[in-house]
Structure formats: structure tokens, C-alpha cells
Amino acid sequence: xxxxxxxxxxxxxxxxxxxxxxxxxxxxxxxxxxxxxxxxxxxxxxxxxxxxxxxxxxxxxxxxxxxxxxxxxxxxxxxxxxxxxxxxxxxxxxxxxxxxxxxxxxxxxxxxxxxxxxxxxxxxxxxx
Numbered sequence: 001x002x003x004x005x006x007x008x009x010x011x012x013x014x015x016x017x018x019x020x021x022x023x024x025x026x027x028x029x030x031x032x033x034x035x036x037x038x039x040x041x042x043x044x045x046x047x048x049x050x051x052x053x054x055x056x057x058x059x060x061x062x063x064x065x066x067x068x069x070x071x072x073x074x075x076x077x078x079x080x081x082x083x084x085x086x087x088x089x090x091x092x093x094x095x096x097x098x099x100x101x102x103x104x105x106x107x108x109x110x111x112x113x114x115x116x117x118x119x120x121x122x123x124x125x126x127x128x
Contacts, residue, residue, distance in 0.1 A: 025105050027065040027072075034063040034074050037100035043089040045079040045120045061093075073111045074101070079118035090114040 014020070038044060039060040046058045061078040074097060080089050098109040 025107070030065045030072060030074075030101060030105055030107060031063045033101050033104045034065070034076065034097045035061050037097045038063070038076055038078055038093050041089065041092045041096050043081055043084040044093065045081050045118070047079045047118055047120065067110065070106075070108050071110050072101070072107045073113075074098075074109060075113040075115070077115045077117050079120055080116055081122050082119040083122075086116055086119075090116065 039046070044061065046060050061076050063077075064075040066073045066075075076093065076097065078093060080086060093114055094112040097112050101107060101109050
């Protein structure tokens, strides 16, 4: 612990590091943590964004974060590989996302809603 000098030449102890300021975690950080956690669940898939049949980019799950203070609600839109169990993978996504968001950000996850918007084959098609 460092002690700053006072005007009388005496030293005063500093407050504990946790009491010296505030920590603000932006919702974009929570969103990125949730996206990364969902992407890591086996059975989830990345989709290709295409316009007029031309592949532009790949993307993983989209996440919307709501809530305030220490509590957050998450809504995920994901793609899965076919033929996997949709309920089993959705449950694994909920568990992993909630655990990881709470571990990394110390925010309490109240809900994790999962929308499955695409089922993609395990093997890419021969025609792209």
C-alpha cells in the first residue's frame, strides 16, 4: 500500500483499490462476451452474409443486451448445424453464455433467450 504525504508531512493510507473509483462495463462488452461464448458451443454455426449470391462475410450469433445495474437480460439469434438436437444445443448455449458473462463481467444474467434462425448442414454443399 502506498501512502501519500499530507500537508503536515505525515502519510495517510490510501483506500483499497476497489474503493478508489467506479467500473463501468459497456453493453457492447457484454455483447461480445456472449457472442464469443455462444460461438464456442459445439453444434452452433457461423453463417455467411450474401448479397446476390456473393459471399461477403461470415458472422456468428447476434446478441441484444438489456437491463441495468448488475442485472442483464440477453437475447441471442444463432445458427446451428443440422442434424443436431435444437433443444440440447440451445440449453448448452444458455448455460455457457450465462456462466461466461457472469464470470467475465460480474453481471447477473437474469435470462438468456435463444432464437434459432438457421439450420446449416454439417458438410458444406458442393455448390457455393
